[in-house]
Amino acid sequence: MMLKRIHHVAVICSNYEISKQFYTEVLGFKIVNEVYRKERDSYKLDLAVNGLYQIELFSFPNPPARPSFPEATGLRHLAFETECVETAAATLKEHGIQVEEIRIDPITGKKFTFFQDPDGLPLEIYEV
Template sequence: MRLSAIHHVALICSDYPRSRAFYSETLGLPILREVYRRERDSWKLDLQVSPGVQLELFSFPHPPPRPSRPEALGLRHLAFAVPDVAAAVVELEARGVACEPIRVDEYTDCRFTFFADPDGLPIELYEVASAQ
């Protein structure tokens, strides 16, 4: 087996319109497709992160909560590469998104920060010079 790339990450949200707006408008991810799955009473939204990489956003009636803090087992956070973390923080804060102070990864010397999506999922912005 040869894993070549991450194709998508799937998230279940508690308030579909709010999360749809956050990911497509606040974060600016282009919408690839949106479908309502009547048999599941569920929306599925495919957003493009980069060519070949997608974020799938799902709604389900009454999804159970999943703890993410303190450091719960499972997905720890979602990270996006950006060319300039400070510029991204300025954009997010102008859109009403609170960000943690920018830190430097002690192993790579790259800058990063965290913020939360509407359901409290931790999202990281990680500065990568080749991210465009």
Template sequence: MKLKKIHHIAIICSNYEVSKDFYVRILGLTPLQEVYREDRDSYKLDLKVNGQYQIELFSFPNPPARPSYPEASGLRHLAFEVDDIEEAVLHLTTMQVEVEGIRIDPWTQKKFTFFADPDGLPIELYEC
């Protein structure tokens, strides 16, 4: 077996409209397709990152909270590459998103920081 690339990342949110606004308006992801699945009382929004389909945003009635602190087993965070981390942090703080301080990766010497989506999912910005 040879894996070619990550096809997509699925995110389940607790409040579809709030999360849709966050990922589309604040993060600037482009909606590709939105479907309401009546049998599951669930929305599925396909989002593009920089022109490529990469994220599926799902809603389900009453999903359990995501264990995060202390960190739980499983997927730790979602990371996005940016060209200018200071510009990205300024944009997020202007949109009232709380962002951690910018740090330097001790191995690559690259800048990175974290913030959270409306459900507390950790999101990393990594300057390349």
């Protein structure tokens, strides 16, 4: 099996309009495609992340809650590269997003920090 890279990451949100605003206006991802699926009462929003990867944002009526702490079993978090963690964190804070203290990766020496999407999904910004 020859897997080449991650194609997309799917996120299910509890409030489509709030999450759409967060991912497009706060994080700055570009809308590639938006579809309302009447039979599922569900939206599917495809988002481009710097033209390289894609996030699929789904809405479903009454999705079940999931543990979202970075140390919960399952997907730990979704991380995004940035040139400057301080600048990215400041931009998030300007939008009213709580950002954890910036830390240094003890293995790579790179700066990183965590924040959450509107549903509490742990997100990371990591300096390249």
